[in-house]
Structure formats: C-alpha cells, structure tokens
Amino acid sequence: MKKLLRPLPGMDLPFLILVLTLVGFGLVMLASASSAVALYRRGDAWAYLRPQLLYAALGLCGMWLASRVDYHIFHKLAWPLLGLSLILLAAVLFMPEYNGCRRWLVIPGFGTLQPSEIAKFAVVLVFSHIIALNHDRMKDFSVGVLPFALVLGVVAALMLLEPHLSGTVLILGIGAVLMFVGGTGLRWFLLAGAGGVGAIGAAVAVMPDLVPYAADRLRSWLDPFADPLGDGHQTIQSLYAIGSGGATGLGLGESRQKHLFVPEPQNDFIFSIVCEELGFVGACAVVGLFVLLLCRGITIAAHAPDRFGALLVVGFVVQVALQAVLNVAVVTNTIPNTGISLPFFSSGGTSLMMLLGEMGVVLGVSRGEM
Template structure:
C-alpha cells in the first residue's frame, strides 16, 4: 500500500483523537458526568475503523462495481427512514440504534454517490459529453438525494454531496456547457425548494442573518460564531497550550463537534492550525498521486471522490468556524466526534489504499 498516504492519514487520526479529548472533556463532564463520554466511543470506532481500513486495503476494489447500486439503494432507504426519527437541534439526521448509539445516513449517502458515479463514468467514459449519459443519470441521483437531505434538513451535507458529484462529473469528462446549464437548474431548484419546502426559508434566513452580523443576536443565532471567533483570536501565534482552552468551558456550544477547529486554534494557535491544514493538503496531493497512477479509470475515480470528500468537508468546516460562510453544521473529518463518520472515512481510505496496491 502507499505508505506516505497511510502515515499522513494516521497522523490526522491521532491528532484528531488528541484534540477531541482536549476539546470535549469539559462539556462531557457537564452534560453526562463523565469526562470520557466522547473520547471513549471515538477511540473504539477509531480502532475498528483502522482494522476495517486495513482489511479493505486487501480487497480488490473492483468488487465495488457490483455493490455500487445496492449501496445506493440502502442509502436512499436510510435517508427516508431518518425522516421518521426524533428531532435533535431542529433536524432529523440520526437513526437511533437501541443499545448501539446512532447512525447518520448522510455519511453512507456520500460513500454511495462516489461509488455509483465512479461506476457509471468508468462504464460510459466515451459518451460522457452527451446529455443522456454525461448529465441525466447523475442529475437524477443528485436530485433524489438532495430532496431527501433537504427534508432533514441537512444543508451542509447536501452541498458536500453536490460538490463531490460535480468534481467526479468534471473529472469523468462531462461537457463544460452542461455545468453552465446546471447552474441555472440549481437556481430553479432553490426556487422550487423555497416554494415546496417553506420550513427551509426561516431556517436558511436565520443562518444567513447570523453570518452577516453574528453580534446582532449574541445570545441566539450568533452565539456559536461569536464564541468561535473569540477562541480563534485568543490563540494567537502559538496558542494557550494543549488543554488550556477557556472557550471549551461551555462557551462554544459544540466544542467536540462542529467547532473543534476553533478550540484547536485557541490551544495550539496559528502554528497548530497551519499543521492541520498542511496535513489535509498533503493527504490531497498524495491521494491525487495515487489516482494518477491507478491501473484503471474506476480506481482513479474512487480515489478522487473519497479524497475530495475529505478535503471539501474540511474546507467547509474551517470556513464555518472562521465565519467565512454561514453556519451549515458540518464536522471536521477525523477530528469531530462521530462514530459513523469516522468509520466510513477510514473505510473509504481503505479503498484508496486498495487502489494504491494495484497502482502502476
């Protein structure tokens, strides 16, 4: 397997576990009476994920050709089922598994979209310039997934899946003119969503207003963003030191999840943040190197899809905590608390390593 990619990946996982414990023990102690509430299951999922990754690296990645459509079917069933689950923070994103925890269907949907898109493109790469092959099937898949995820609502997950799909279509050879038409279709889809899903309007409006001026509602919609910016500003160049964050003591509402990067900036400063960004950049570059050397188009597309998913998600998360874009509720890969996400990410990285085993 590609050892540089593996080393970068394991560094991110270890760094993420360290920061999760540091950022989350105070809120875990307050909410659950146990400082290890978040790190204990994350460690378990990390171990299981690394084992799954290692096992997946030995499986011939071509097996996913046959499993692409079944996985998409499973993800659509789960995305429908989650709509009947209880709400948490105004959203229905998790399926409760009694005695086991929760399952987030959007993570499986990301995986399935990469599989199906890679499958279709690799079989029809010589016809990707046409509408019937290069646009229509992908538009239908993205349309169905988007509607189901907007019903949750899960705006960040929707944007991420649309971004992954667009990158794979571009790399796969879809004509550039279709992307221009897709922009117009997207505008129409947004207008349709406003009409057909009116509950999304106040949800999205509140997010936009708090992004433009978070200090207008410092105890409401703007609270997370304000506390995140305080944390980042407090870190300075070298930070306050690992474990010494002040904002994690119930000021930043989700320090173990969406806003873990702000705690990292506070404790490790600009230097620590730059190291994390550099690790993600190295993961991207090494992943693209594997894709270029892949033995076939299917393997190259799988690598591009999975690596781009990680990078896009990291970029969106960092943009949110720095208030560069509105708060979309997206986690930081390998860092934020979440067993489903960590397991799926490590499994996907196992497929990347499987492609690297057969690379030229």
C-alpha cells in the same frame, strides 16, 4: 479468509502515514476539546473520547480489510449501497428532532447512525461506476448528465428535508468534481448553474420550512453580534477562541472557550479549540495535513491501474478535503453556519468509520492490480 491474508503489493505508505497522523491528532484534540462539556453533560470527562477510541479501532480494522479487497467489487455494490442509503435517508425523517434537524437514526444497543455518511460513500461508488463504464460517451446528455442529475436530485431532496444543508452542498460538490474529471461537457455545468437557481426556487415553494431555517443562518452569518445570545452565539464564541489563540496558542488542554462557551467544541467547532490551544501554527498544521492528503491522493489516482480506481480515489480524497474546507470556513465565519464536522477530528462514530473505510479503498487502489 485466505484471500485476505495472501501476499499483496505494498500500499502507499505516505498516504497511510497521513491518515494515521490525522486520526491520532484528531483523538488528542477531541480529548482536550470535549472534556469540559462531557463532564458537564454526562458527568464523565471521557464520555466523548471513549466511544471515539472504539470507533477509531473498528475503523482502522475496516481500513486494513478494505485495503486488501479488490476494489472492482464496488462495481457490483454501487447501486445496492445507493438504494440502502436512500432508504436510510427516508427513514431518518421519522426520527425525533435534535437541534431542529433529523439527521440520525437511533439504533438500540448501538447508538446513532448518520445516513448522510453512507450516502456520500454510495454517491462516489455510483458515479465512478457509471463513468468507468461510459467514459467514451460522457459528452452526451443522456449519459454524462441525466443519470448523475437524477441521483443527486433524489439524494439532495432527502437531505434538504432533514434539513442538512452542508451535507447537501458536500454531496453536490463531490458529484460535480467526479463529473468534471469523468469528462462531462462544460456546457452542462453552465446549464446546471441555471438549473440550480431554479431548484432553489422550487425548494422554497415545496419546502417552506426550509426558508426560515436558511434565513436565520444567513442573518447570523452576516451579523452574528446582532443576536449574541441566540443564533450568533456559537459563531461569536468560536471567533473569540480563534482570536485568543494567537500565534502559538494557550497550550494543549488550556482552552477557556471549551468550558461551555463554544456550544459544540467536540463536534462542528472543534477547529476553533485547535486554534485556541495550538494557535496559528497548530491551525496551519491541521490544514497542511489535509492539503498533503489531497495531493497524495491525486498522485495515487494518477497512477491507478484503471479509470474506476482513479475515480474512487478522487471522489474520496475530494470528499475529505472539501468537508475540511467547509468546516474551517464555518468556524471562521467565512460562510454561514451549516453544521458540518471536521474529518477525523469531530466526535462521531459513523463519520470516522466511513472515512477510514474510504481511506482503505484508496490504499487498496494504491496497491495496483490485485
């Protein structure tokens, strides 16, 4: 305890301000976007906001603690956390389905836990650990490709069984960025592309249930209006919300689409409510905050005391940025609907607490040598 309370070098204040701004902005928008659906489903307009406030408070405490811990401890925790995440990813497959997926573990007295959030954290730790220890040999297949491919292959297979396509794409993207930054030879990425095509073919053969799931998502993306009351309903209502916002929006709290038109306004499609209530200006503000977070994170990584710290920062800020990009792309129907949340905005305790813990690690690296 004395070690946590001892004087430490100052953390990066611009990054801290950006994180706190995103958390505050996200809570305000969640309060507005979730009120109608919470009142309808649970008879309480604050049913989604109230637990999110608790998770935010716990997450901020976790962020403060993580910022004061010597991040080198994650060298020792990387593999155990990956093992734990794999166990949880396997356990979730035996949980009841929700909207055709098995992504949450139900913990009596606590709520739900999404193992994929822990898996993202673990993948960043393990990849940073391996690269930091073997950075001089990253051009070799046995060091710069094989261990990463094995980890990503196991994690991706378990997540596809849920199925969780967006989470799989996100983890593969994070892994690819860390491998590239770590020095993996470019030729291996070309071969990985060819291998990815083969992996998709294998997934189709081994997991035939994935085919109709993916095919339905693809059809509703290409023409959501072909099934306006079925698969295309969510996308159509999202586009209506975005279009009706105009330049400056209808005003905070004035969304019409959140009144049971957009099916998940408190979660995956909260960005459409942001666009409707705050307009193009508000949407640009949200995107701008994520861009600034990424840029500041890269600056922190460039000045990190060592390679391991730099890789941790890159992994965590790229995760946030890539997840935000995928969410905005889904909401605007730029890519098929894959069910991915908007960091700091969407309802979800596991996601928010893990995100804030990761941001705490970034702030810890920004302190320099401890």
